Amino acid sequence: MPNTSVEKSLVLFFRLTMAWTFLYAASHQVFVHDFTVVGFLKTTKTFHNLFAVFTTPTMAPITTFLVEYGHLLIGLSLLAGLMVRASACFGVLLMGIYWMAHMDWPFVENTTNFVFDFHLVYAGVLVYLIVKRAGHVWGLDSRAENLGFFKQHPALKPLVA
Secondary structure, three states, X not given: OOOOHHHHHHHHHHHHHHHHHHHHHHHOOOOOOOOOOHHHXXXXXXXXXXXXXXXXXXXXXXXXXXXXXXXXXXHHHHHHOOOHHHHHHHHHHHHHHHHHHOEEOOEEOEEEEEOOOHHHHHHHXXXXXXXXXXXXXXXXXXXXXXXXXHHHOHHHHHHOO
């Protein structure tokens, strides 16, 4: 947990900027009725066979729903500082998937990004938020941790601890 006001401010800054990143992505997906992940996933190169499964007529609506509302829920969680550890873990998973989907090995998205791109930077910031217990810095995790529900169900406490 951050100790100094500078460190707390930095954690809050990273949490809110990552919240904005996910909420901005969600705004272009949840509120656009013809959004689908198929266009993005059909253009993958390095791991095309892996991602092609998610573009089938059966899987595409499910994958699209998970991406849209995953972005929205991760963004809201980071914004409120509630269940930050859980949402940041899902965010890291998404960033890893997006990183792989943009690859044309050894480049990522274009020839100016050699192996690394912003998806890995975002994943690193999310890991930092997990380690620093960012939901406890001007967030709801510190209040939720003391609720009777988490005392009755100690196995769920890591979600907010």
